[in-house]
Amino acid sequence: MAKSYDLIIVGAGMVGALSAILLAKSSLRIALVDKHDGDYRLSTPPAYDSRVSAISSQSKALLETAGVWQGIPLERIASYDNMVVWDGLGDGHVDFNAETTSMLELGCLVENAVLNQQLMLKIRDVKNIDLYLSDTLESHELSESGVRAELSSGHVLEAQAIVAADGAMSKLRTENAFDTVEWDYGHSAIVATIEIDKSHQNTAWQSFGEEGILAFLPLPSVDQRHFVSIVWSVPPKEAESLMALEVDAFCRRLHYAIDKRFDVLGVTQARQSIPLRQRHAKEYVKPGMVLIGDAAHTIHPLAGQGANLGFSDVKGLVEVLSKAHRRGECLGASNVLRRYQRARMLDNIAMSVGMEAFKRLFSTQQPVFVQLRNIGMKRFNHDVALKQKLIARAAGLASFS
Numbered sequence: 001m002a003k004s005y006d007l008i009i010v011g012a013g014m015v016g017a018l019s020a021i022l023l024a025k026s027s028l029r030i031a032l033v034d035k036h037d038g039d040y041r042l043s044t045p046p047a048y049d050s051r052v053s054a055i056s057s058q059s060k061a062l063l064e065t066a067g068v069w070q071g072i073p074l075e076r077i078a079s080y081d082n083m084v085v086w087d088g089l090g091d092g093h094v095d096f097n098a099e100t101t102s103m104l105e106l107g108c109l110v111e112n113a114v115l116n117q118q119l120m121l122k123i124r125d126v127k128n129i130d131l132y133l134s135d136t137l138e139s140h141e142l143s144e145s146g147v148r149a150e151l152s153s154g155h156v157l158e159a160q161a162i163v164a165a166d167g168a169m170s171k172l173r174t175e176n177a178f179d180t181v182e183w184d185y186g187h188s189a190i191v192a193t194i195e196i197d198k199s200h201q202n203t204a205w206q207s208f209g210e211e212g213i214l215a216f217l218p219l220p221s222v223d224q225r226h227f228v229s230i231v232w233s234v235p236p237k238e239a240e241s242l243m244a245l246e247v248d249a250f251c252r253r254l255h256y257a258i259d260k261r262f263d264v265l266g267v268t269q270a271r272q273s274i275p276l277r278q279r280h281a282k283e284y285v286k287p288g289m290v291l292i293g294d295a296a297h298t299i300h301p302l303a304g305q306g307a308n309l310g311f312s313d314v315k316g317l318v319e320v321l322s323k324a325h326r327r328g329e330c331l332g333a334s335n336v337l338r339r340y341q342r343a344r345m346l347d348n349i350a351m352s353v354g355m356e357a358f359k360r361l362f363s364t365q366q367p368v369f370v371q372l373r374n375i376g377m378k379r380f381n382h383d384v385a386l387k388q389k390l391i392a393r394a395a396g397l398a399s400f401s
Contacts, residue, residue, distance in 0.1 A: 002156040005031045005130070006331060007321070008149055009163040010137055010172055012036065014053070014112065015293030015310040016165030017119035019317060021066040024126045026322040031157050032123065033132040040117035043269065045075065046222045048193045049111035050269040052229045054204075054217065054304035056107050059311040063115075071118045072110065078218045079105040080202045085377075087362070088209020088259060089370045092377030094387070101388055106204070107304075109217050109229065132157075142176070142288035144333050161332030162289045163317070168279065170295035176286060182279035185300055185359065187212075188239035189276055190232040193219065193269035194254065196262040199226050206302075208362040211257035212238065213302050227268065230254070231301055239273045276300060280352055284345060285337035292317055297348050299355045302362075309348055316343040 007023060009016050012034035020032045043049055055063070063069035083106055086093035098106050123129050132151055140149040140162065149157045164172035173180070196216075205216040205228075212234035219227040232254075234242065242250060250271070251264035258264075279298045284291045293310035320340040321331050329336050361373055380386060 002148065002158045003031070003130075005029045005157060005159040006325070007031070007161055007163055008033065008147065008157055008159045009165055010034070011165035011167060011293075011295070012038065012120070012123075012131075012133070013165065013167060013293075014115050014119065014307060015314055016163070017116070017123060018062065018066055018068070018311065019163060019165060019292065019314045020129050021068070021119070021122055021126060022062070022314065022318045023321060024128050025066075026318075026325055027128065028321070028325060030129045031132060031159065032129055033135055033137060033151065035136050036133065038120050038131065038133045040113050040120065042111075042113055042117060045220065046193075046195065046225060046227050047268050048219050048227060048229065049113045050191045050193050050229065050272055051112040052109050052217060052219070053112055053115065053307035054107050055110055056305075056308045056311075057103065057105075058315070059308050060108060062311055062315055066119075066122060068115075068118045068122050071121065072114060075220055076111060076114045078109040078202075078220050080107060080109065080204050080218050081105045082201065082203040083206070084203055085206045086208070086259070087370070087374050087377060088207045088211065088257075089365060090374035092374030092381075094377050094381045096387060096391055098391075100384055101391055103391070106391065109204075109219060137172070142286065142332075144287045145330065147288040147332060159332075160288075160330055161337070164289060164291045164295045165293050166295055168277075168294040168298045170291065172289070173281065173291055173295050176289060178286070178291065179282045180279050181282060182277060185233075185276040185278060186235060187233045187276045187300075187359075187363075188236050189274045189301055190230070190234070190239055190242055190271055191274065192230050192267050192271040194228060194230055194251070194267050195265040196226050196228055197265055198262065200228055200262075204304075205258065205261065207258055209257070209259070210365065211253070213359075213362065214254075214257045215302070215304070216258060216262070217304070228262075232257070233276065233300070233302060236275070243271055243273050278352065278356060280349065284341040285334065287334050287337075288332040290317065290337050290340060296344075297352060299352050300359050302355065302359060305351060305355070309351060312347065313344055316340050319343070 081098040083096040
């Protein structure tokens with residue numbers, strides 16, 4: 001016997017889990033499927049998890065609406081009210097400060113594992129969400145009128161639509177022949193948690209220079225010790241060399257890469273190297289299925305907008321499906337799902353194009369381009385109105401228009 005739901009969400013990561021909670025608020029019956037067991041074991045500070053996300057004002061508001069943000073311990077959240085970006089090959093720099101807007105902060109840094117744990121705790125308290133953990137979709141059939149899925153556990157589920165939130169390597173996207181536009185960035189991102197010699201001043205620091213694109217992202221201090229999460233984007237061969245260095249040598253390279261602004265005292269969480277690839281689905285929907293988050297698009301992490309784009313997808317999908325449910329429309333119908341695609345695709349493409357242009361501009365070391373971008377950074381730094389617009393866009397409070 002098949003069990004009936006309104007929606008089957010595949011992927012219980014941050015995007016899929018938040019979607020389930022918010023959609024359940026509209027009295028929708030949700031089946032949430034994930035190969036993970038849902039048990040997130042947190043490290044103990046100062047060994048912060050090496051994978052963190054920058055959470056914008058809009059994303060924070062969504063998490064608050066879901067009742068998730070309130071459960072995150074304050075000692076696992078690092079808010080930042082300033083961001084300093086500079087060109088390591090020149091003297092151009094840009095300062096972004098919350099004081100220039102009505103915002104109290106530019107954003108918050110939270111470990112992915114902490115967010116995932118709180119989302120899962122909340123889900124377990126929602127009566128109209130059924131969890132199918134340590135489980136996968138074995139097969140599925142899609143149509144305008146409804147979908148049918150069989151899990152590896154043998155459970156058979158029926159619903160109006162499937163939401164594919166199964167990440168950048170989405171199996172559902174591949175199996176259902178969604179065409180994508182994609183290419184390698186020619187960079188790998190090294191992520192780690194490090195200890196520094198002095199306060200990060202609630203500031204996100206980012207350098208573009210000979211040593212690649214390097215971000216120092218603030219983490220909570222512990223017993224007057226100071227920590228940041230790094231995202232160091234370099235060509236693959238350079239990434240291999242950096243990963244092979246002994247810890248002391250790696251810390252010395254970091255010290256120079258950040259223009260000696262901080263002494264790096266040590267690595268508190270093991271380094272990871274992640275290949276970077278741009279990917280964007282040409283369509284987000286097919287009859288009975290919709291892609292959200294990394295299943296639909298991935299971008300360069302240099303602006304810290306990957307998670308926020310995913311949460312914006314959640315907001316758009318919840319608005320579309322909740323309205324359709326109230327009207328009694330079939331949630332898997334193409335005309336319904338395309339409303340979500342129209343709401344999100346242009347914004348996601350604009351961010352993707354912007355990040356690609358930004359990456360190309362700052363990865364070149366040709367003298368003419370270096371000189372021009374330093375001139376541009378100096379002028380931009382004095383344009384308060386333009387900086388306010390960019391801050392509002394990054395916070396999710398404005399769209400590209």
